[in-house]
Amino acid sequence: MKTYALFILLTLLTVPHSLAKIKNGYEREIKAAREAFKNLNAMLVSQPTMPAEQKNATNDNIARLRVFLMYHELTERLLLQFKLISPDMYNEIDSIKDKFNRPVDIYVKFLQGGNKRGSVAGSTNIPTGEDENAYDSRYGVHTASIGIVAARNALSLLAHEFGHIKYQVENTAEYRKFYAKYYQNIPLESEEIGHRHMDRSGLNASRFEKRFRLQYSDFLRIKTNRNENPLALIEQIRKNLN
Numbered sequence: 001m002k003t004y005a006l007f008i009l010l011t012l013l014t015v016p017h018s019l020a021k022i023k024n025g026y027e028r029e030i031k032a033a034r035e036a037f038k039n040l041n042a043m044l045v046s047q048p049t050m051p052a053e054q055k056n057a058t059n060d061n062i063a064r065l066r067v068f069l070m071y072h073e074l075t076e077r078l079l080l081q082f083k084l085i086s087p088d089m090y091n092e093i094d095s096i097k098d099k100f101n102r103p104v105d106i107y108v109k110f111l112q113g114g115n116k117r118g119s120v121a122g123s124t125n126i127p128t129g130e131d132e133n134a135y136d137s138r139y140g141v142h143t144a145s146i147g148i149v150a151a152r153n154a155l156s157l158l159a160h161e162f163g164h165i166k167y168q169v170e171n172t173a174e175y176r177k178f179y180a181k182y183y184q185n186i187p188l189e190s191e192e193i194g195h196r197h198m199d200r201s202g203l204n205a206s207r208f209e210k211r212f213r214l215q216y217s218d219f220l221r222i223k224t225n226r227n228e229n230p231l232a233l234i235e236q237i238r239k240n241l242n
C-alpha cells in the first residue's frame with residue numbers, strides 16, 4: 001500500500017523530444033495513480049475486516065488519488081477547450097522555441113483553490129539552471145511549468161501565463177537578469193511579480209489575455225452551446241470517479 005500512496009514521489013524521467021509541446025503536467029504520474037486507485041479500492045472490497053486504522057489510511061490515500069485523477073482529467077478538458085477557442089495561440093505555444101531554436105515543452109496543471117499563493121491564481125516558473133539561455137523547470141531542461149487555479153476565468157489566466165511563457169522562453173537570459181534585479185526579494189505570493197513597470201513579460205501576458213478574451217467572445221457568438229466552466233467540470237468528473 002505504501003507504494004501506491006507514495007506514487008507521486010517517484011523520480012521524474014527525462015523524456016527526449018524533438019518538438020515542443022503543451023503537455024498535461026499530471027501525465028507522467030497518471031498511469032501509477034490509476035493503478036493505485038484501482039488497487040486500493042479493490043483492497044477495501046477484498047478485506048472487509050481490515051483494522052480501522054488501516055482502513056482510514058487507505059481511504060485517505062484513495063481520496064488523495066481521486067483528487068489527482070480529477071485534476072488530470074480537468075487539465076485535459078480545459079486544454080482542449082483552449083485549443084478550440086484559440087487554435088492560433090495554442091499552436092504558437094505548442095511549437096515554441098528558445099533563442100537558439102531549441103524546442104521547449106510547456107507543462108500545464110490546473111489546481112485546487114488551496115494551491116493559490118496569496119491572491120495569485122496563475123504562475124509560471126522562472127528557470128534556475130546553469131545555462132542562462134536554457135529554460136528549465138521541475139520537469140527538466142527545455143521545459144517550463146504553468147499552474148492555474150481552477151476558477152471560472154481559468155482559461156483567461158492560462159492565456160495570460162502563455163504570454164509570460166512566450167516572452168520568457170524566447171528571451172531567457174535577459175529576463176533572468178531582469179527578474180533578479182527587480183523581484184528577487186519580493187514574496188512569491190505578490191501580484192507585483194511579472195508585472196512591474198516595463199516588464200516585457202508582463203506586457204506580453206496582458207496582450208495574450210486580451211487577445212484570448214476577444215477570441216472567446218467570437219467563439220461564443222458562433223457556438224450555440226457554452227463551454228462548461230471549470231467548477232462544473234470538476235463536479236462532473238468527481239461523479240464519474242465515484
